[in-house]
Amino acid sequence: MFLQAKGVTHYFGGLCAVSDFNLNLKPNELIGIIGPNGAGKTTIFNLITGVYKATKGSITIDGIELVGKTPNQITGLGIARTFQNIRLFKDLTVLDNVRIANYSQSKYNPIEALFHTGRYDGEERRIANHAMDLLAVFKLQDYADEASKNLPYGLQRRLEIARALATHPKILLLDEPAAGMNPNEIGQLMEFIGWIRKEFGLTVILIEHQMRLVMGICERIKVLDFGATLAEGLPVEIQNNPKVMEAYLGEGGDL
Amino acid sequence: MSKESSDNGNWKNWLSRQWAKIVTNRKLLPVLLVIGLLLSFAIPQFGLLNQYIVLILIYVGINIILSTSLNLVNGYMGEFSVGHAGFMAVGAYISAILTTKIIPDSLAPWLFPLVVFAGGTGAALIGLMVAIPSFKTRGDYLAIVTLAFLMIVKSLIENIEVIGGPRGIPGITRLTTLPWTFIWVVIAVWVIRNFVYSKFGRGVLSIREDEIASDLMSVNSRQVKMLTFVISSFFAGVAGALFAHILQFISPRVFDIIKSTDILIMVYLGGIGSIAGSILGALIFTILLEVLRPLGMWRMVLMPLVLVVLMIYRPRGIMGLREFRWFVPGYDLIATNLWRKKKEAKDVSTS
Numbered sequence: 001m002f003l004q005a006k007g008v009t010h011y012f013g014g015l016c017a018v019s020d021f022n023l024n025l026k027p028n029e030l031i032g033i034i035g036p037n038g039a040g041k042t043t044i045f046n047l048i049t050g051v052y053k054a055t056k057g058s059i060t061i062d063g064i065e066l067v068g069k070t071p072n073q074i075t076g077l078g079i080a081r082t083f084q085n086i087r088l089f090k091d092l093t094v095l096d097n098v099r100i101a102n103y104s105q106s107k108y109n110p111i112e113a114l115f116h117t118g119r120y121d122g123e124e125r126r127i128a129n130h131a132m133d134l135l136a137v138f139k140l141q142d143y144a145d146e147a148s149k150n151l152p153y154g155l156q157r158r159l160e161i162a163r164a165l166a167t168h169p170k171i172l173l174l175d176e177p178a179a180g181m182n183p184n185e186i187g188q189l190m191e192f193i194g195w196i197r198k199e200f201g202l203t204v205i206l207i208e209h210q211m212r213l214v215m216g217i218c219e220r221i222k223v224l225d226f227g228a229t230l231a232e233g234l235p236v237e238i239q240n241n242p243k244v245m246e247a248y249l250g251e252g253g254d255l
Numbered sequence: 256m257s258k259e260s261s262d263n264g265n266w267k268n269w270l271s272r273q274w275a276k277i278v279t280n281r282k283l284l285p286v287l288l289v290i291g292l293l294l295s296f297a298i299p300q301f302g303l304l305n306q307y308i309v310l311i312l313i314y315v316g317i318n319i320i321l322s323t324s325l326n327l328v329n330g331y332m333g334e335f336s337v338g339h340a341g342f343m344a345v346g347a348y349i350s351a352i353l354t355t356k357i358i359p360d361s362l363a364p365w366l367f368p369l370v371v372f373a374g375g376t377g378a379a380l381i382g383l384m385v386a387i388p389s390f391k392t393r394g395d396y397l398a399i400v401t402l403a404f405l406m407i408v409k410s411l412i413e414n415i416e417v418i419g420g421p422r423g424i425p426g427i428t429r430l431t432t433l434p435w436t437f438i439w440v441v442i443a444v445w446v447i448r449n450f451v452y453s454k455f456g457r458g459v460l461s462i463r464e465d466e467i468a469s470d471l472m473s474v475n476s477r478q479v480k481m482l483t484f485v486i487s488s489f490f491a492g493v494a495g496a497l498f499a500h501i502l503q504f505i506s507p508r509v510f511d512i513i514k515s516t517d518i519l520i521m522v523y524l525g526g527i528g529s530i531a532g533s534i535l536g537a538l539i540f541t542i543l544l545e546v547l548r549p550l551g552m553w554r555m556v557l558m559p560l561v562l563v564v565l566m567i568y569r570p571r572g573i574m575g576l577r578e579f580r581w582f583v584p585g586y587d588l589i590a591t592n593l594w595r596k597k598k599e600a601k602d603v604s605t606s
Contacts, residue, residue, distance in 0.1 A: 049471055051467060051471070070470065070477075071467070071470040071471045072470050072471070072473050072474060072475050072476065075470075075471055075472065075473040076473055080471075080472075081471060083468070087465050087467075087468040088468075089460065089461050089464035089465060089468070089469070090464060091464060091576065092457075092460055092461070092464060095590070095591060096457055096460070099454075099457055100454075100457045100458065100460075100461045100469065100472055100474060101472040101473060102454070102473075103454050103457075103458055103472065103473045103474045103475065104473040104475070105473075106454040108453075108454070110455060110482055113449065113450060113453035113454065113455050113456075114446050114449050114450055114453075114486070115446070115449060116449045116453075116584070120453065121586070124453075124586060124587075125586065125590075127454075128586075128590040128591075128594065129594055129597075132590075132591065132594040136598070141591075141594075141595075144591045145591055163472060164472075166472075167472060167473045
């Protein structure tokens with residue numbers, strides 16, 4: 001099994017944010033996590049990436065335990081993410097944003113950095129070129145020297161994905177990538193996610209509110225409500241699940 | 256009247272063009288460094304400037320090392336450390352003990368660079384110890400941790416009789432010369448510049464911007480913070496060693512919170528996150544302090560007032576977050592253009 005979560009439970013003080021969350025992710029899968037506000041979706045991302053330490057349970061990737069590891073170690077194992085509210089390094093340039101994500105990929109030590117000797121030069125060139133190539137893939141190359149806060153909203157979202165990919169992940173966690181987008185842009189985003197998944201050979205977990213996006217591209221969907229897993233299955237199954245409809249729309253609703 | 260103003264405009268244009276030429280000409284920097292080094296030897300040798308001015312130049316140099324190294328923590332990393340005088344004290348005491356008690360007088364001038372290095376290394380080790388609580392704290396809390404550290408250093412020195420206790424160490428030989436100051440300033444600025452323009456330096460910047468995001472983008476924030484503290488305190492120790500050997504007398508009172516505030520003023524005056532700013536800040540602060548000497552105690556009112564005005568109108572300092580092109584490594588300036596040219600060449604050859 002690729003990424004596996006077993007009985008993951010997390011408390012904030014006395015409040016149970018996530019209870020008994022299980023996940024078996026296969027390579028190249030694209031799964032969606034949906035649920036009403038406060039259902040614990042983002043908490044699950046924070047637990048997987050090590051921002052929070054799970055109170056109970058275990059999360060493993062290729063058999064390596066993730067609970068207790070620091071976020072940068074977990075990123076090093078091939079898990080990258082974006083954020084619900086964009087968290088770029090605002091005052092830094094677009095190029096630097098991507099280069100920073102290359103931290104663990106740059107192979108030189110502090111001594112070489114302090115005296116700009118040894119592998120420093122070659123590695124810096126490689127990283128700059130790699131970052132520019134990546135920006136070109138996302139059509140951001142013309143903004144490379146611009147401070148990232150000056151980009152329009154849509155491009156900031158794209159840059160965040162580019163930055164996450166610069167860490168060379170196997171698994172990409174997207175936290176509400178369609179937030180603040182109009183239907184037209186959501187259509188483009190759907191194509192875009194499908195494309196990067198193929199291009200970079202990624203496994204994707206997606207948190208989203210936009211039903212159109214989730215139902216359109218996810219192969220499997222998990223529904224959370226108040227931290228508990230409400231339902232799991234194919235998009236069609238989820239759409240017709242009475243429990244899900246009740247959680248979202250109240251009794252007698254229709255999705 | 257109108258002709259006159261346009262003449263004036265032309266003249267200004269010409270001046271700014273010349274300035275741009277100077278700033279973008281990178282070959283000038285090594286030339287200036289060599290001239291500077293030669294001058295630093297020539298000035299005391301031939302008595303080109305009077306003793307007082309040479310002394311001020313040495314203080315400017317020491318202050319440049321201090322402000323550049325503190326800027327690493329306070330400007331680039333966005334933390335708030337007030338413990339810089341403490342690291343300085345460690346460097347000053349280690350070097351002063353070495354030259355007054357251990358190394359014979361005849362050898363001291365020859366071993367002086369090693370003595371300064373030892374002072375820096377001692378301070379760096381202490382910096383490592385301060386870095387560890389800083390993993391858990393940020394902002395105001397780190398300020399308190401470093402303040403506590405400063406108090407510990409001061410009271411430790413005061414209570415160890417072997418190193419003079421509250422009376423300090425008198426009779427230190429004056430070993431800090433203009434050339435040595437110049438060389439150490441160049442080393443400090445160069446090494447800190449190199450650090451800032453490396454993956455570790457970018458890690459430092461990302462910690463300032465958003466520590467959690469930076470950790471999630473694979474930056475090892477512990478490693479980066481530790482390195483930053485070690486380098487910053489190393490150069491504070493170096494500056495302390497140079498300072499001890501020009502002042503010729505050190506006591507715990509020299510390295511109190513006022514000394515730390517002086518360095519803070521230089522950093523915030525010159526501009527956070529900028530090496531050029533740190534140099535400018537140290538230069539302005541030191542010279543202003545001397546120029547205003549006739550005002551007596553009023554200069555201690557004036558300097559903070561300057562800082563208050565600055566914080567209101569330019570909260571990031573004179574150079575805040577901007578860098579003089581000479582300090583940016585050549586490759587960093589042209590990386591994107593180089594890539595574009597390569598790409599164009601490739602596109603042409605494929606089509």
